[in-house]
Amino acid sequence: MTRYIVRRLALSVVTLFLLVSAVFLITNVFPSDPGRTIAGPFAPQATVDQINETLGTNDPKLDQYGRLLKSVVTFDYGDSYQLRQPVTDLLRPALGRSAKLVVFALVLTVPLAIVAGMYAARRRNSFADRAIVTLGVASSSIPEFVSGVILQYLIAVQLGWFEPLALAPRGSNLITQLRYLTLPALALVVVYFGYIARMTRAGTINALDADYTRTAVMKGLPTGRVMRRHVMRNALQPTVSVIGIQVGYLFSGIIGLERIFNYPGLGLLIFNAVRAKDFPLLSAAVIVVGIIYMLCTLIADLVIAWMNPRARLEAVR
Amino acid sequence: MTMNVPPPDAAGAAAHVEREAAIAAGDDIVGEAGPVVAGPHFDMAAERRQARRERRRLLLKRPGFIIGSLILLFWIVCAIGGDNITPNDPINEFDVSNLRPGSAGHLLGTDQLGRDVLSRLMAGARDVLIVAPIAATLSVVAGTTLGLLMGYFRGWVDEVISRIVEVLLSIPVVLMGLLIVATLGSSRLVVILTVAVLFTPIVTRTVRAAVLSEAQLDYVTSARLRGERSGFVMGREILPNLTPTILVEFTVRIGYAVFTVATLSFLGAGIQPPSPDWGLAISDSYQLIQSGQWWISIFPALAIASVVIATNLVADSIEAVMAA
Numbered sequence: 001m002t003r004y005i006v007r008r009l010a011l012s013v014v015t016l017f018l019l020v021s022a023v024f025l026i027t028n029v030f031p032s033d034p035g036r037t038i039a040g041p042f043a044p045q046a047t048v049d050q051i052n053e054t055l056g057t058n059d060p061k062l063d064q065y066g067r068l069l070k071s072v073v074t075f076d077y078g079d080s081y082q083l084r085q086p087v088t089d090l091l092r093p094a095l096g097r098s099a100k101l102v103v104f105a106l107v108l109t110v111p112l113a114i115v116a117g118m119y120a121a122r123r124r125n126s127f128a129d130r131a132i133v134t135l136g137v138a139s140s141s142i143p144e145f146v147s148g149v150i151l152q153y154l155i156a157v158q159l160g161w162f163e164p165l166a167l168a169p170r171g172s173n174l175i176t177q178l179r180y181l182t183l184p185a186l187a188l189v190v191v192y193f194g195y196i197a198r199m200t201r202a203g204t205i206n207a208l209d210a211d212y213t214r215t216a217v218m219k220g221l222p223t224g225r226v227m228r229r230h231v232m233r234n235a236l237q238p239t240v241s242v243i244g245i246q247v248g249y250l251f252s253g254i255i256g257l258e259r260i261f262n263y264p265g266l267g268l269l270i271f272n273a274v275r276a277k278d279f280p281l282l283s284a285a286v287i288v289v290g291i292i293y294m295l296c297t298l299i300a301d302l303v304i305a306w307m308n309p310r311a312r313l314e315a316v317r
Numbered sequence: 318m319t320m321n322v323p324p325p326d327a328a329g330a331a332a333h334v335e336r337e338a339a340i341a342a343g344d345d346i347v348g349e350a351g352p353v354v355a356g357p358h359f360d361m362a363a364e365r366r367q368a369r370r371e372r373r374r375l376l377l378k379r380p381g382f383i384i385g386s387l388i389l390l391f392w393i394v395c396a397i398g399g400d401n402i403t404p405n406d407p408i409n410e411f412d413v414s415n416l417r418p419g420s421a422g423h424l425l426g427t428d429q430l431g432r433d434v435l436s437r438l439m440a441g442a443r444d445v446l447i448v449a450p451i452a453a454t455l456s457v458v459a460g461t462t463l464g465l466l467m468g469y470f471r472g473w474v475d476e477v478i479s480r481i482v483e484v485l486l487s488i489p490v491v492l493m494g495l496l497i498v499a500t501l502g503s504s505r506l507v508v509i510l511t512v513a514v515l516f517t518p519i520v521t522r523t524v525r526a527a528v529l530s531e532a533q534l535d536y537v538t539s540a541r542l543r544g545e546r547s548g549f550v551m552g553r554e555i556l557p558n559l560t561p562t563i564l565v566e567f568t569v570r571i572g573y574a575v576f577t578v579a580t581l582s583f584l585g586a587g588i589q590p591p592s593p594d595w596g597l598a599i600s601d602s603y604q605l606i607q608s609g610q611w612w613i614s615i616f617p618a619l620a621i622a623s624v625v626i627a628t629n630l631v632a633d634s635i636e637a638v639m640a641a
Binding site: 014015018019022026027029134137138141142143145146147149150152153156157164248249252255256259260270271274275277282286289290293294297 | 381480481483484485487488489491492495496497499500501572573576579580583584585586599603606607609611614615618619621622625626628629630633
């Protein structure tokens with residue numbers, strides 16, 4: 001197991017290095033003049049030059065690239081061009097808010113989806129199975145800002161059950177915060193329920209049809225034990241893998257949803273950084289998203305390796 | 318990295334999710350569809366025609382396929398007709414009564430500038446239905462070519478590109494699209510190319526995995542033994558056997574392309590005003606929902622939802638029929 005973890009970590013480090021390089025490439029294609037952005041359109045050229053000198057944006061590209069690589073380790077990305085605060089100070093609260101939304105959405109989605117998926121698998125081709133599969137296809141393909149805007153209209157504006165915007169007033173307790181987060185979380189449930197449910201269904205069907213399950217049933221084990229010990233352990237591997245990938249996407253892929261509900265998480269931060277061409281903030285946010293994504297897939301892989309010794313053995317290669 | 322994910326179940330309904338599971342687990346796809354049965358040459362063409370007829374018959378029996386196709390057909394008619402068939406001019410006709418709900422004059426109401434929402438909705442189909450399929454086609458062509466070369470030749474090039482593909486896949490598509498379009502400026506062409514480039518790694522991985530399992534089969538070995546050139550083996554021997562995989566990948570990609578194009582427009586990094594694009598319409602007017610003017614953004618939202626759902630229903634039916 002240790003050997004597997006080490007190999008897997010080394011791979012993550014390489015991936016991270018490539019990601020940082022990609023970010024540097026993209027942010028340096030922008031024709032930009034950070035000094036001008038900060039000082040404003042009417043500042044004298046001398047001031048602009050001086051700011052550029054202080055920021056180091058006139059340095060050779062290679063030096064700037066080195067600095068970006070270093071900041072991944074030190075976690076110091078300098079100041080935001082637009083807000084003139086250390087980038088880390090802006091990132092931390094946004095990350096916290098994103099995490100709250102993602103965890104809440106997952107807590108709502110995952111148990112529901114797994115139960116539905118396993119139920120559908122055990123009653124294959126029944127009406128309930130067809131309904132779950134068809135709903136799954138339909139709902140998981142809708143962009144989350146679309147499901148968000150529809151839910152916002154139906155539930156917040158028409159029915160008045162929840163707040164139309166997601167950020168609770170300053171200083172409110174967790175329950176109030178969650179109440180405000182319910183609608184965006186529901187929008188995510190709509191998108192991810194079907195995906196996870198179908199994955200669970202497919203995995204469960206494979207496990208139910210497997211020889212080891214037949215053996216377990218034939219040697220007379222009670223159904224509950226067969227399901228727990230033999231079916232679930234194998235059936236949930238694709239589910240775990242997919243959840244790992246989805247969590248990574250959730251941290252940043254929901255820019256549209258955060259915009260609809262005006263929720264200042266990582267997505268909205270990235271959206272504003274792109275608009276303002278605020279490169280330190282943008283690079284840092286994208287790198288953080290990349291790291292989260294890698295951590296999530298890493299954890300998912302480790303869980304799978306723990307569940308299935310075969311994956312552990314073969315993945316090392 | 319092989320995990321225990323057997324071939325799709327007989328119903329094949331969840332097949333593409335399964336395949337994604339297999340891919341997510343780093344598995345090579347086996348048993349998507351058996352190789353075309355080798356036989357006397359004259360028989361084969363007839364047999365293939367027969368198989369195609371059979372598939373078409375199965376497709377037409379699936380309600381998901383019928384419903385999806387009808388919805389898509391409606392939007393395609395709107396896209397082709399454009400402002401020739403809309404009740405009002407979608408871009409240049411401004412009614413003095415703006416922000417009105419649906420009435421006899423304007424069935425779905427008017428927007429902030431007094432333009433007819435129904436006309437804009439119909440004309441808005443054009444942007445999505447042109448941009449998304451072109452982007453999907455480009456990505457499938459590029460991804461298939463890369464996947465074929467990588468899976469067939471293997472070696473260090475394959476190793477390096479695989480790593481790069483992995484990195485590209487670790488960045489959310491929407492985020493990357495936003496960055497690229499913001500860099501290059503938004504035009505229809507940039508959006509098409511961006512989406513195509515972003516989808517290529519996914520297609521590459523799928524095709525490469527399929528090629529890996531095909532390349533082990535006897536018909537490939539025998540083609541190589543009779544001294545065929547690599548190009549022939551890839552193009553004429555392996556490629557035809559990948560058709561089901563590629564066709565399914567193509568339809569699934571169209572759905573995701575609609576998804577991505579709409580999201581990019583919503584984020585202001587796609588198609589620009591005054592185009593009647595749906596994502597753009599939602600972006601311009603979603604804040605009005607809270608003050609009660611819902612029709613300007615909810616109808617385009619439903620339109621986007623209907624197109625992606627329809628595309629996925631069609632993709633799913635094709636997948637199920639291909640797997641059967």
